[in-house]
Amino acid sequence: xxxxxxxxxxxxxxxxxxxxxxxxxxxxxxxxxxxxxxxxxxxxxxxxxxxxxxxxxxxxxxxxxxxxxxxxxxxxxxxxxxxxxxxxxxxxxxxxxxxxxxxxxxxxxxxxxxxxxxxxxxxxxxxxxxxxxxxxxxxxxxxxxxxxxxxxxxxxxxxxxxxxxxxxxxxxxxxxxxxxxxxxxxxxxxxxxxxxxxxxxxxxxxxxxxxxxxxxxxxxxxxxxxxxxxxxxxxxxxxxxxxxxxxxxxxxxxxxxxxxxxxxxxxxxxxxxxxxxxxxxxxxxxxxxxxxxxxxxxxxxxxxxxxxxxxxxxxxxxxxxxxxxxxxxxxxxxxxxxxxxxxxxxxxxxxxxxxxxxxxxxxxxxxxxxxxxxxxxxxxxxxxxxxxxxxxxxxxxxxxxxxxxxxxxxxxxxxxxxxxxxxxxxxxxxxxxxxxxxxxxxxxxxxxxxxxxxxxxxxxxxxxxxxxxxxxxxxxxxxx
Amino acid sequence: xxxxxxxxxxxxxxxxxxxxxxxxxxxxxxxxxxxxxxxxxxxxxxxxxxxxxxxxxxxxxxxxxxxxxxxxxxxxxxxxxxxxxxxxxxxxxxxxxxxxxxxxxxxxxxxxxxxxxxxxxxxxxxxxxxxxxxxxxxxxxxxxxxxxxxxxxxxxxxxxxxxxxxxxxxxxxxxxxxxxxxxxxxxxxxxxxxxxxxxxxxxxxxxxxxxxxxxxxxxxxxxxxxxxxxxxxxxxxxxxxxxxxxxxxxxxxxxxxxxxxxxxxxxxxxxxxxxxxxxxxxxxxxxxxxxxxxxxxxxxxxxxxxxxxxxxxxxxxxxxxxxxxxxxxxxxxxxxxxxxxxxxxxxxxxxxxxxxxxxxxxxxxxxxxxxxxxxxxxxxxxxxxxxxxxxxxxxxxxxxxxxxxxxxxxxxxxxxxxxxxxxxxxxxxxxxxxxxxxxxxxxxxxxxxxxxxxxxxxxxxxxxxxxxxxxxxxxxxxxx
Numbered sequence: 001x002x003x004x005x006x007x008x009x010x011x012x013x014x015x016x017x018x019x020x021x022x023x024x025x026x027x028x029x030x031x032x033x034x035x036x037x038x039x040x041x042x043x044x045x046x047x048x049x050x051x052x053x054x055x056x057x058x059x060x061x062x063x064x065x066x067x068x069x070x071x072x073x074x075x076x077x078x079x080x081x082x083x084x085x086x087x088x089x090x091x092x093x094x095x096x097x098x099x100x101x102x103x104x105x106x107x108x109x110x111x112x113x114x115x116x117x118x119x120x121x122x123x124x125x126x127x128x129x130x131x132x133x134x135x136x137x138x139x140x141x142x143x144x145x146x147x148x149x150x151x152x153x154x155x156x157x158x159x160x161x162x163x164x165x166x167x168x169x170x171x172x173x174x175x176x177x178x179x180x181x182x183x184x185x186x187x188x189x190x191x192x193x194x195x196x197x198x199x200x201x202x203x204x205x206x207x208x209x210x211x212x213x214x215x216x217x218x219x220x221x222x223x224x225x226x227x228x229x230x231x232x233x234x235x236x237x238x239x240x241x242x243x244x245x246x247x248x249x250x251x252x253x254x255x256x257x258x259x260x261x262x263x264x265x266x267x268x269x270x271x272x273x274x275x276x277x278x279x280x281x282x283x284x285x286x287x288x289x290x291x292x293x294x295x296x297x298x299x300x301x302x303x304x305x306x307x308x309x310x311x312x313x314x315x316x317x318x319x320x321x322x323x324x325x326x327x328x329x330x331x332x333x334x335x336x337x338x339x340x341x342x343x344x345x346x347x348x349x350x351x352x353x354x355x356x357x358x359x360x361x362x363x364x365x366x367x368x369x370x371x372x373x374x375x376x377x378x379x380x381x382x383x384x385x386x387x388x389x390x391x392x393x394x395x396x397x398x399x400x401x402x403x404x405x406x407x408x409x410x411x412x413x414x415x416x417x418x419x420x421x422x423x424x425x426x427x428x429x430x431x432x433x434x435x436x437x438x439x440x441x442x443x444x445x446x447x448x449x450x451x452x453x454x455x456x457x458x459x460x461x462x463x464x465x466x467x468x469x470x471x472x473x474x475x476x477x478x479x480x
Numbered sequence: 481x482x483x484x485x486x487x488x489x490x491x492x493x494x495x496x497x498x499x500x501x502x503x504x505x506x507x508x509x510x511x512x513x514x515x516x517x518x519x520x521x522x523x524x525x526x527x528x529x530x531x532x533x534x535x536x537x538x539x540x541x542x543x544x545x546x547x548x549x550x551x552x553x554x555x556x557x558x559x560x561x562x563x564x565x566x567x568x569x570x571x572x573x574x575x576x577x578x579x580x581x582x583x584x585x586x587x588x589x590x591x592x593x594x595x596x597x598x599x600x601x602x603x604x605x606x607x608x609x610x611x612x613x614x615x616x617x618x619x620x621x622x623x624x625x626x627x628x629x630x631x632x633x634x635x636x637x638x639x640x641x642x643x644x645x646x647x648x649x650x651x652x653x654x655x656x657x658x659x660x661x662x663x664x665x666x667x668x669x670x671x672x673x674x675x676x677x678x679x680x681x682x683x684x685x686x687x688x689x690x691x692x693x694x695x696x697x698x699x700x701x702x703x704x705x706x707x708x709x710x711x712x713x714x715x716x717x718x719x720x721x722x723x724x725x726x727x728x729x730x731x732x733x734x735x736x737x738x739x740x741x742x743x744x745x746x747x748x749x750x751x752x753x754x755x756x757x758x759x760x761x762x763x764x765x766x767x768x769x770x771x772x773x774x775x776x777x778x779x780x781x782x783x784x785x786x787x788x789x790x791x792x793x794x795x796x797x798x799x800x801x802x803x804x805x806x807x808x809x810x811x812x813x814x815x816x817x818x819x820x821x822x823x824x825x826x827x828x829x830x831x832x833x834x835x836x837x838x839x840x841x842x843x844x845x846x847x848x849x850x851x852x853x854x855x856x857x858x859x860x861x862x863x864x865x866x867x868x869x870x871x872x873x874x875x876x877x878x879x880x881x882x883x884x885x886x887x888x889x890x891x892x893x894x895x896x897x898x899x900x901x902x903x904x905x906x907x908x909x910x911x912x913x914x915x916x917x918x919x920x921x922x923x924x925x926x927x928x929x930x931x932x933x934x935x936x937x938x939x940x941x942x943x944x945x946x947x948x949x950x951x952x953x954x955x956x957x958x959x960x
Binding site for chain 2: 013014017021065067068071074075076077188191192194195196197199200201202219220222223224225226255256257258259261278279281282283285289290294296297299303305306307308309310312313316319320321323324327328330331332334335338341342345346348349350351353355356357360361363366367368371375376377378379382385386389392393397401404405408464
């Protein structure tokens with residue numbers, strides 16, 4: 001008896017990757033030998049070794065979970081990736097395409113022709129096809145639509161029409177429904193007749209003859225109650241449910257908060273049209289947090305680790321351009337004070353300190369505020385309290401760190417007024433950072449934008465230019 | 481019939497918060513009236529209104545899900561939070577303490593005496609008590625241990641001993657086990673006799689007489705197979721399972737990859753000791769991504785939105801200090817070139833541009849690499865490929881943006897050599913950023929540290945000081 005199929009334990013997907021890489025290395029060794037020695041006899045021997053090698057690789061891939069094959073494809077450079085992709089059984093292509101990241105999916109789909117893509121898509125459920133659709137060529141989608149029956153065609157069309165981050169885009173159609181006027185015994189017989197239950201099923205959906213949702217029957221309750229009881233007596237009628245146009249973000253919070261495994265999705269007329277499952281929600285949560293992290297560093301999208309230089313440059317372009325513009329503005333602020341710097345060159349050395357601490361502190365404030373906003377915890381009544389708190393923190397930090405730097409500046413340049421100027425400038429820039437750290441996200445929400453995107457660039461731009469202006473301005477007024 | 485209990489739909493937790501805030505506002509109005517008008521008659525009237533008001537608030541809280549009460553507590557300033565906390569039924573204290581964040585939990589626990597804490601903890605399961613334990617006073621823990629039976633005491637002690645981010649710290653003990661030599665019919669009768677199944681149960685654990693795991697029986701299979709079949713014929717014996725010392729991070733990846741709802745946790749002798757559930761994994765994923773985000777901005781821990789100024793300063797202190805040190809080093813680099821700046825003051829205005837673009841680009845590289853490392857996708861064999869790619873991206877960006885800035889510098893200062901210097905300096909600093917962006921995380925992993933923490937500060941420190949040095953150094957060599 002094997003309790004664990006070893007290749008499914010969390011560590012061993014990396015072991016699988018190593019096995020595949022080892023086989024690929026051997027394969028490439030053979031390849032290069034074939035190229036070097038062209039005699040007919042050698043050819044035969046090598047091609048036998050070669051074939052055996054590929055057969056081994058194929059066998060290894062066949063025994064892996066689709067998610068693990070996806071992982072391996074992601075971890076391989078493009079040439080090896082396509083070689084492995086060719087060895088994967090055609091009927092598994094669909095499920096693996098679902099598992100890889102968008103960037104890698106693009107490279108795989110590029111290597112397939114329309115027939116292969118069609119065959120791959122036809123192994124999938126409608127909601128899964130809809131997930132692939134944005135990456136599929138138009139002619140494949142047309143053919144797919146024609147190959148489906150009316151009900152599934154309608155589903156695919158509506159699934160493709162939902163906005164990316166809506167519940168509709170995440171839901172599937174694997175609902176098991178039943179009526180409320182039958183006994184549990186009948187329900188149990190019905191399930192046995194069905195012969196299969198969709199993955200993640202933790203509850204059945206109770207509907208009336210028009211498919212309107214009346215409640216849910218958790219499997220737990222089905223199992224523990226008397227088989228003679230009626231579904232209507234055992235079902236639960238206070239249900240956490242969603243509409244397809246609800247935001248995925250809110251649905252994810254509800255899944256977290258109420259520890260859901262599945263939840264029904266209904267339309268405006270209370271008709272059951274799909275269900276949301278926790279595995280999809282987990283993927284969504286992960287994706288959302290990944291893209292937020294990437295966004296913070298100005299990577300427009302998930303980047304294929306082995307993308308070409310040119311593709312990577314494009315992915316990182318916009319961010320560098322924006323930062324260059326803000327740096328240029330800061331540079332012009334300094335330019336306006338060139339006369340002062342010429343007279344007291346210490347200003348040039350000290351000014352980045354004033355700008356830097358403002359940026360760091362402002363980013364701390366913004367991170368706090370954006371987080372509170374994402375959780376919906378920032379109430380108008382508490383905004384004022386927060387504002388005062390952030391001002392307090394900034395003021396205190398300004399006095400502490402400003403004094404430290406003021407003292408150091410005095411010791412370095414034996415100029416007590418210069419020490420006083422840098423201390424005042426740091427405090428003022430920290431206050432500016434805290435005010436803007438609260439205002440920028442509030443303002444972005446008012447303007448209907450996501451405060452997590454771009455707030456950081458804005459605060460840094462302001463505290464840089466502002467810091468240079470405050471410090472050089474004060475110095476010009478007081479010292480010169 | 482109510483299909484949705486309105487307070488459970490995702491939007492309405494914020495509505496509940498508004499209701500509570502409205503009631504609090506009324507309450508405080510009454511309070512302030514009582515303070516102003518001291519006559520005995522007024523006292524009576526006001527205290528009646530007062531009581532009615534609190535009763536309303538208490539009723540509202542009673543009907544809310546514990547997670548929603550937790551959410552409301554998080555969103556309220558300290559005085560209101562404690563007022564609401566007092567109104568929550570004592571028997572719900574435990575489950576609500578589990579739901580709030582660490583920072584807020586601290587404020588709530590501070591307001592409770594030992595007896596209240598003991599009563600709250602006693603309503604919880606052993607694994608839940610272990611989650612609270614770090615925040616409980618030692619005497620409460622002692623008393624708790626004494627109040628438990630031997631089995632649960634042993635469980636609590638071992639649960640408290642697991643490392644924070646291990647599977648052991650996340651698992652619970654709510655397993656339903658059965659033998660493999662019974663029929664499904666018998667299993668079904670057993671479940672009915674149990675009368676209850678733990679939340680999230682999607683499978684039963686099949687064990688031998690010594691509690692060694694032999695397989696799992698998914699409820700799905702229990703439901704669809706013939707009741708006369710034996711558990712041993714229907715159970716699944718390739719199981720994704722964990723050990724208590726496994727890292728939570730790896731377990732979370734396995735849950736995502738294999739779409740798990742629950743999984744068994746076994747000890748070294750294959751004995752079933754607990755189970756991991758998806759709701760806990762979801763919370764873990766969310767917490768880990770939150771603290772990473774907070775860490776990026778240098779917030780040491782989740783901050784209570786309404787923490788005191790002093791507490792907040794402490795939370796943000798270390799980061800500002802580190803950044804101040806790196807800024808000071810950069811400032812000293814500039815200081816070394818004060819002579820050059822005095823001769824050509826344009827250098828002071830242009831130098832932040834060179835430093836800035838290096839920092840931005842380096843952070844992009846680091847974000848990519850750290851992400852690939854977290855997914856375990858960075859293989860030694862592919863590191864060289866990645867390195868070359870990042871150098872290529874940096875070189876190309878350097879030529880493009882360097883030329884743009886070189887041209888602008890030439891137009892501003894009519895000095896063609898200055899334009900050439902800034903272009904070369906930007907390219908060199910971008911190359912430095914890409915090299916360090918790959919090396920820093922690799923080095924941190926070698927040193928056994930988490931590359932996500934601190935990499936960003938290090939790269940910025942290097943590209944700042946390095947950028948100033950390269951630009952001012954080149955300028956001194958070529959222009960002066």
